[in-house]
Amino acid sequence: MKIGIIGAGNIGGNLTRRLSALGHEVSVANSRGPQTLTALAEETGATAVTAAEAARGAEVVVVTVPLKAVQALPAGLLDGAAENVAVIDTGNYYPRERDGRIAAIEDGLPESRWTEQQIGHPVIKAFNGTYAQDILTNGRPKGTAGRQALPVAGDDAAAKQKVRDLIDELGFDTVDAGGLDESWRQQPGTPVYGHQGDAEAVEKALASASAERTPEWRA
Numbered sequence: 064m065k066i067g068i069i070g071a072g073n074i075g076g077n078l079t080r081r082l083s084a085l086g087h088e089v090s091v092a093n094s095r096g097p098q099t100l101t102a103l104a105e106e107t108g109a110t111a112v113t114a115a116e117a118a119r120g121a122e123v124v125v126v127t128v129p130l131k132a133v134q135a136l137p138a139g140l141l142d143g144a145a146e147n148v149a150v151i152d153t154g155n156y157y158p159r160e161r162d163g164r165i166a167a168i169e170d171g172l173p174e175s176r177w178t179e180q181q182i183g184h185p186v187i188k189a190f191n192g193t194y195a196q197d198i199l200t201n202g203r204p205k206g207t208a209g210r211q212a213l214p215v216a217g218d219d220a221a222a223k224q225k226v227r228d229l230i231d232e233l234g235f236d237t238v239d240a241g242g243l244d245e246s247w248r249q250q251p252g253t254p255v256y257g258h259q260g261d262a263e264a265v266e267k268a269l270a271s272a273s274a275e276r277t278p279e280w281r282a
C-alpha cells in the first residue's frame with residue numbers, strides 16, 4: 064500500500080522503518096526537506112519527499128508532527144491523495160513543554176478535532192499514546208496472549224478499519240475507542256495514555272477516563 068508519513072521524528076521514523084519492512088511503499092517528509100532524510104531513506108528503502116508531496120497517491124497518510132507544527136503544514140496537504148485515504152493523527156497537545164496555548168483545545172475541543180480542522184480532512188486518532196520504541200519492539204503475531212493493544216478513534220468507519228488492519232499488520236491489537244468526539248479518552252493525562260496492556264485492559268482504561276483536562280495538561 065502507498066503510505067505517506069509527514070514527520071520523520073520518533074514516531075514517523077519508526078513507522079517508516081516498520082511499514083517499509085512490511086513491504087509498503089512509504090514516502091516520508093520532514094520540515095527541512097528530503098535532502099535531510101537520506102540516511103532514513105537508505106536504511107529503510109522509503110522515498111524522502113517534501114511534505115506537499117507525501118500524500119500523493121497515498122491510501123494512508125500519517126500526520127506525526129508536533130501539534131504546534133500542524134498549522135505550518137502546506138495548504139492542500141491531502142490534494143492528490145487516494146480518494147479513500149485514511150489520515151492518521153498521532154498528535155498530542157503539550158501546551159507547557161512544546162505547543163503553547165491553543166484556545167480551542169483549552170476550551171474543550173478534542174485535540175484531533177482541532178487537527179482535522181487545521182488540515183481540512185477527517186482524521187483517525189491512533190498511536191498518540193504509544194511509545195515510539197514500542198512500535199519497533201513490541202509487535203507480536205495475532206493471537207499472542209497479552210498482545211499490546213492500541214485505541215483507535217474516528218468517525219469514518221472504513222478509514223478506521225483500514226487503520227486497525229494496518230496496526231494489526233504492525234503486530235498490535237486495537238480497541239475501537241469510538242468517534243472523534245470520544246477521543247479525549249485517549250489524550251495525555253488519561254489512564255490509557257502510555258498504556259502497554261492488552262485489549263481488555265485498554266478497554267477498561269478508556270472507560271475509566273475523566274473528561275476533565277487536568278492542570279498539568281493546560282497552558
Ligand SMILES: NC(=O)c1ccc[n+]([C@@H]2O[C@H](COP(=O)([O-])OP(=O)(O)OC[C@H]3O[C@@H](n4cnc5c(N)ncnc54)[C@H](OP(=O)(O)O)[C@@H]3O)[C@@H](O)[C@H]2O)c1
Binds near residue numbers: 072114195
Ligand atoms: N515520541 C513519542 O514517543 C510519541 C508517542 C506518541 C505520540 N507522539 C506525538 O506524535 C507527534 C510527533 O511526535 P515525535 O516524538 O515523533 O516528534 P519529533 O521526534 O519531534 O519529530 C517531529 C517531526 O515533525 C517534523 N516536522 C515539524 N514541522 C513540520 C512541518 N511543518 N512539515 C513537515 N514536517 C514537520 C520534524 O521535521 P524537522 O526535524 O525537519 O523539523 C520531525 O521530523 C507529536 O504530536 C507527539 O506528541 C509522540
